[in-house]
Amino acid sequence: MTQEKWGQLRQRLLKTVGQNNYTTWIEPLEFAHLQDGVAIFNVPTNFMGNYVSQNFADLILYELNTSGTKVQRVAFRVAANVPVRPAPRVVAPETPTPAAESTARHDALQAAPLDARFTFDSFVVGKPNELAHAAARRVSEGGPVTFNPLVLYGGVGLGKTHLMHAIAWDLRARKPELNVLYLSAEQFMYRFVQALRERKMMDFKELFRSVDVLMVDDVQFIAGKDSTQEEFFHTFNALVDQNKQIIISADRAPGEIKDLEDRVKSRLQCGLVVDLHPTDYELRLGILQTKVQQYRDSYPGLEIANGVLEFLAQRISTNVRVLEGALTRLFAFASLVGREIDMELTQDCLADVLRASERKITVEEIQRKVSDYYNIRLSDIIGPKRLRSYARPRQVAMYLAKQLTSRSLPEIGRRFGGRDHTTVMHGVKRIEELKLTDGQIAEDVEMLRRTLEA
Ligand SMILES: Nc1ncnc2c1ncn2[C@@H]1O[C@H](COP(=O)(O)OP(=O)(O)OP(=O)(O)O)[C@@H](O)[C@H]1O
Numbered sequence: 001m002t003q004e005k006w007g008q009l010r011q012r013l014l015k016t017v018g019q020n021n022y023t024t025w026i027e028p029l030e031f032a033h034l035q036d037g038v039a040i041f042n043v044p045t046n047f048m049g050n051y052v053s054q055n056f057a058d059l060i061l062y063e064l065n066t067s068g069t070k071v072q073r074v075a076f077r078v079a080a081n082v083p084v085r086p087a088p089r090v091v092a093p094e095t096p097t098p099a100a101e102s103t104a105r106h107d108a109l110q111a112a113p114l115d116a117r118f119t120f121d122s123f124v125v126g127k128p129n130e131l132a133h134a135a136a137r138r139v140s141e142g143g144p145v146t147f148n149p150l151v152l153y154g155g156v157g158l159g160k161t162h163l164m165h166a167i168a169w170d171l172r173a174r175k176p177e178l179n180v181l182y183l184s185a186e187q188f189m190y191r192f193v194q195a196l197r198e199r200k201m202m203d204f205k206e207l208f209r210s211v212d213v214l215m216v217d218d219v220q221f222i223a224g225k226d227s228t229q230e231e232f233f234h235t236f237n238a239l240v241d242q243n244k245q246i247i248i249s250a251d252r253a254p255g256e257i258k259d260l261e262d263r264v265k266s267r268l269q270c271g272l273v274v275d276l277h278p279t280d281y282e283l284r285l286g287i288l289q290t291k292v293q294q295y296r297d298s299y300p301g302l303e304i305a306n307g308v309l310e311f312l313a314q315r316i317s318t319n320v321r322v323l324e325g326a327l328t329r330l331f332a333f334a335s336l337v338g339r340e341i342d343m344e345l346t347q348d349c350l351a352d353v354l355r356a357s358e359r360k361i362t363v364e365e366i367q368r369k370v371s372d373y374y375n376i377r378l379s380d381i382i383g384p385k386r387l388r389s390y391a392r393p394r395q396v397a398m399y400l401a402k403q404l405t406s407r408s409l410p411e412i413g414r415r416f417g418g419r420d421h422t423t424v425m426h427g428v429k430r431i432e433e434l435k436l437t438d439g440q441i442a443e444d445v446e447m448l449r450r451t452l453e454a
Pocket residue numbers: 118122123124125129154155156157158159160161162163251287320321324
C-alpha cells in the first residue's frame with residue numbers, strides 16, 4: 001500500500017468515525033509498511049496504539065481490504081519520531097466527549113520517551129554486565145514470562161537505563177501489539193499523586209493494570225514514600241497475577257534499599273535479580289572503541305594516537321557516563337583546535353576529569369584487606385612462600401590490584417616482593433578462570449572488591 005492510498009482511505013474513515021474521532025485517533029496514525037499481511041502503523045504512544053487497536057482496528061482492516069489491499073491484521077507500534085499531538089481542548093469539561101475523555105486519560109499515562117541511542121546494538125557487553133545483558137535480551141524476546149520481575153541493579157552510570165530502553169525498543173519492534181510502558185519511579189509517583197488530586201484513581205488503576213509490560217526505572221526513589229509504595233505494590237501484584245512482565249531497575253540490591261517496605265522488597269526479590277558490576281578495564285576500552293566508531297561520522301578525519309583509549313580506560317572511573325563525557329569533550333576540543341588526539345591533548349583537555357577520577361585504592365590497601373579476609377599475615381601475601389593457602393590469596397590480591405588500580409603489571413610485581421610481571425599476569429589469569437568455575441573464589445573476589453570500593 002502507498003502513502004497516497006492510505007491518504008484516500010483516511011478520508012473514507014473520516015466519514016465513518018466522525019470528525020472528532022478522526023482528529024484524535026485516525027489522523028495521527030502514520031502508515032509505516034505492509035509486511036507478511038500485517039499493516040503496521042506508527043503511533044505516538046502506547047495508549048493511543050491500544051485504544052485504536054481496540055476501537056478502530058476492525059474498521060481499518062475492513063477499509064483496507066475493500067480498497068483492494070490484502071491485509072490479515074493491523075498492528076500499531078510506537079515510533080520515536082511520531083509527534084505527540086496536544087490534547088484537544090475539552091470545551092465542556094462536565095460532559096466530555098468519549099474521544100476527549102480518552103485523550104485526557106492518555107495524557108495521564110504518557111510513557112517516558114525512549115532514548116533512540118539506547119539499543120542493544122549500541123550496548124557493549126563485557127564480563128561485568130553479561131548476565132544483566134543476557135537477562136534483558138531474554139525478556140525482550142517477549143516469550144512466556146519465566147521470571148517476574150526482572151530486577152537490574154547497579155551503581156551510577158553502569159547502563160541500567162540503557163538496557164531498559166533497549167528492551168522496550170526490541171519489544172516494540174518484535175511485538176508491536178504489546179502495550180509496553182516505561183517510566184521512572186518518580187514519574188509513577190507523580191502520576192499517582194496527580195490521580196489522587198484529580199480524583200481519578202480508578203482511571204489510574206485501570207490504565208496501569210492494562211499494560212502488558214511495565215518497566216519502572218530507579219525504584220529506590222519510592223523508598224520512604226508510603227502511599228506510593230502501597231500503590232506500587234498493588235499495581236505490581238495485579239500485573240504479576242495476570243502474568244504480565246515487570247522490569248525494575250534500582251541503584252542497589254532490593255534488600256539493601258533503605259525505607260523500602262519489606263513486602264515490596266520481597267516481591268522484587270521473587271524474580272531474577274541481576275547486578276551490573278562496575279566496569280572493568282576491558283569493558284571500558286570496548287565502550288570507548290565503540291563510541292569512537294560512532295564519532296567518526298560526526299568528525300571525519302580526526303585521528304586518535306595509539307594508547308590514548310587505553311590510557312582513558314585505565315584512568316577514568318567505572319561510570320560510563322563520565323567516560324562518554326570525556327570522549328565527547330576530547331573530540332570537540334580536538335576538532336576545534338584542528339589537532340590529532342594525542343596524549344598531550346588528552347592530558348590538557350581532561351585534566352580535571354583525570355584528577356577527579358584518580359583511583360584512591362592502593363596495592364598496599366588491597367594486600368591488607370586480602371590478608372585480613374583470608375586470615376593470613378601480610379608478610380605471607382608479599383613473601384616467597386608457595387603454599388596454596390598463601391598462593392591463592394596472593395593471586396586474588398594481584399587480580400584486584402590489576403582491576404582496581406592503574407598500576408602496570410611490573411609495578412604490581414614489585415609491590416609483591418619483587419615478582420616478575422609474568423607471575424602477576426599468570427595470577428590474574430588464574431583468578432579470571434577460577435571466577436568462572438569456582439563459586440567460592442567468585443564470591444571472595446566480589447566481597448573484597450565491594451569492601452575496597454566502599
Ligand atoms: N555497556 C555499555 N555500552 C555502551 N554504553 C553504555 C554501557 N553502559 C552504559 N552506557 C552508557 O552510559 C551512559 C549511562 O548509562 P545509563 O543512563 O543507562 O546508566 P544508569 O545505570 O541508568 O545510571 P543512573 O543510575 O545514573 O540512572 C549512557 O549514555 C549509556 O548509553
